Amino acid sequence: MQQTQHPSKMRPLDEYDISVKTGFLPPTPPLRRLSDPYFAPWEDMMDDFNGLLLAGKLREKVHKMPLLDYSKLQLVEEYRRAFLILCMVSHSYVWGKHEATSETLPSNLAIPWTGIADHLGLCPVVCHAAVVLWNYRLLDKDGPIDLGNMAALATYSGSLDESWFYLITTAIESSGAPCLSQITSAIDNIEQGKYSELKQNLETICSALASMNDDLKRMYEKCDPYVFYWKIRPYLAGWENMAEAGLPLGLIYEGVDSLWNAQTDEYADMSHLDEAERLLNQYRRYAGGSAAQSSLIAALDVAFGVEHHRTGEKPSFIKAADLPNDRYTKLPATNPADEINNGAETPRTPPRFKRTNRNTFLRAMRKYMPRPHREFLEDLEEAANIRPYILQLQENDKNGSITLEELEIVSAYNECLHQLKLFRDKHVQIVTLYIVNQARKGPNIPHGGFAIEKQQQQQEQQQEHLEASGQQQPQKIDKVVSAKPSAMHNDLYPQTQLETQPGIRKDSRTDKVSQMFPQLGLARKLPSNAQVVRGTGGTNVMPFLKQSRDETADMKICLNSSSSSKDDNDEAQAKSQQPTQQEAKTSWSDWILRR
Numbered sequence: 001m002q003q004t005q006h007p008s009k010m011r012p013l014d015e016y017d018i019s020v021k022t023g024f025l026p027p028t029p030p031l032r033r034l035s036d037p038y039f040a041p042w043e044d045m046m047d048d049f050n051g052l053l054l055a056g057k058l059r060e061k062v063h064k065m066p067l068l069d070y071s072k073l074q075l076v077e078e079y080r081r082a083f084l085i086l087c088m089v090s091h092s093y094v095w096g097k098h099e100a101t102s103e104t105l106p107s108n109l110a111i112p113w114t115g116i117a118d119h120l121g122l123c124p125v126v127c128h129a130a131v132v133l134w135n136y137r138l139l140d141k142d143g144p145i146d147l148g149n150m151a152a153l154a155t156y157s158g159s160l161d162e163s164w165f166y167l168i169t170t171a172i173e174s175s176g177a178p179c180l181s182q183i184t185s186a187i188d189n190i191e192q193g194k195y196s197e198l199k200q201n202l203e204t205i206c207s208a209l210a211s212m213n214d215d216l217k218r219m220y221e222k223c224d225p226y227v228f229y230w231k232i233r234p235y236l237a238g239w240e241n242m243a244e245a246g247l248p249l250g251l252i253y254e255g256v257d258s259l260w261n262a263q264t265d266e267y268a269d270m271s272h273l274d275e276a277e278r279l280l281n282q283y284r285r286y287a288g289g290s291a292a293q294s295s296l297i298a299a300l301d302v303a304f305g306v307e308h309h310r311t312g313e314k315p316s317f318i319k320a321a322d323l324p325n326d327r328y329t330k331l332p333a334t335n336p337a338d339e340i341n342n343g344a345e346t347p348r349t350p351p352r353f354k355r356t357n358r359n360t361f362l363r364a365m366r367k368y369m370p371r372p373h374r375e376f377l378e379d380l381e382e383a384a385n386i387r388p389y390i391l392q393l394q395e396n397d398k399n400g401s402i403t404l405e406e407l408e409i410v411s412a413y414n415e416c417l418h419q420l421k422l423f424r425d426k427h428v429q430i431v432t433l434y435i436v437n438q439a440r441k442g443p444n445i446p447h448g449g450f451a452i453e454k455q456q457q458q459q460e461q462q463q464e465h466l467e468a469s470g471q472q473q474p475q476k477i478d479k480v481v482s483a484k485p486s487a488m489h490n491d492l493y494p495q496t497q498l499e500t501q502p503g504i505r506k507d508s509r510t511d512k513v514s515q516m517f518p519q520l521g522l523a524r525k526l527p528s529n530a531q532v533v534r535g536t537g538g539t540n541v542m543p544f545l546k547q548s549r550d551e552t553a554d555m556k557i558c559l560n561s562s563s564s565s566k567d568d569n570d571e572a573q574a575k576s577q578q579p580t581q582q583e584a585k586t587s588w589s590d591w592i593l594r595r
């Protein structure tokens, strides 16, 4: 298909690393190996990856791995493969399997990972691009990119459930690929007054969205919610809001002796800092992998002008103040040193607001998209003219001057929004089953097989504390130590609170730093009556996701001339059944606090 130069300041799609055929997926399947023997230590690690993790030998093997010079990578495809490898090995190193969380990432992982991430315009943390866009192979190389023809290149758990989880999302990216060229074409068609072509653009987007919905519905087929929540998701966690898992300041990227600036994406020299400050500056806090980092869904939102607000601001019956402090309402600084420099424990300023997206979390997710895809969204925000045009048609309707063709365009626009809303409906159901219900039920084995040591370690600390304070009570301690470890909550999961009881290990570096910088307030404990959700992270996510879904439906255009469709009627009925402001507020806060 020929690429047109867009008068609307958009560059041709391939300049944003977008393929007309495969969308945000690369035009050819990702590399399965780095062929340069220099990188054999990384590929060898991948050959034995799941086995090493299971045997508890991964950290040992990493310590023996040489520090490789990532600048020897040449093609972007090689950078992507290397990024995937380092995401796999680094997250497994940090979270382990039946091992205590590591607060440091050794330099042989941290240095190349940071450099490669910088090259790709990403953060050194697992992200949607790594495990979805660059993590599949085709069984029949001439066949389509669909669920009947794909396998995942790498998984943390070694399970088919995890492969399916990634591949469903890859399939969605593939089904949604036609949307991108149709969006830019629609923008051009509006500028050039080619309205019948515009209608076709919208219809093609609509059918692509319907296929995406079909893919999403298949998540249940081969990804077991229990396996997802307890065996897969912990590895996808980042190091932001992970105080309970022992990373209140984030993760130390050893040897990455530089200060990263999120705004300029540059590194500053740290030679002027004293040792304590240098130590603090080695911490980084990044959110974990999430399909919220999918540029495809974000592009559809921007194209259709879906307005996302700060969580709690809309719909008006949930107030931000009624929601707990979590990743969906506030974000901590990437580097904990910023909290000291700015003299306050304030969340980092949300990225610059442009047009439609004011949601702090959704905008922050753009930092975790490859640079060219992020730039595409930024340029699209400037160029997007579909909704303004549709609003103009609504005006024509009010004046009684709307044509039949214009009515059909509005209807096609509404149908696209309806499909996107259905996507978010299904997504809310999936999150309820895969996260909220699993968190509520708890694991079958203690901590789902994670962080058992943490409890043993807490018991040891408790004993040390009693010994130090001369209150040794051997009988009582024996009882505690011999008790079968029980599941209190999943330490690896929370990811939601900014303020919680940090699981800082005694004599760890984080312990030292927290003493050096008491102003960070890490010793603070929550009062026992604090009204925050503890331990069942997923619960906080629901107000955010439901708001995002409702904001999509709210964008539909009502016309006087067209008789309301069945869907509109359904929605009107659903709206009439919505609780009153006061009822909703009470039920939401009840719902949150009950967990």
Ligand code: HEM
Residues within 6 Å of the ligand: 165, 168, 169, 172, 216, 219, 228, 289, 290, 291, 292, 293, 294, 297, 298, 424, 427, 430, 431, 434, 435, 541, 545, 548, 549
């Ligand atoms: C088992 C399957 C899934 C689970 C448990 C899940 C969970 C979540 C959660 C917890 C969030 C909130 C953000 C965060 O904390 O990361 C989220 C957001 C999001 N997810 Fe998923 N997700 C799943 C599958 C998918 C798939 C297949 C897609 C397709 C691209 C997707 C797209 C999104 C998007 C776009 C958001 C941002 C919110 C929005 O735009 O409405 N998710 N998801």
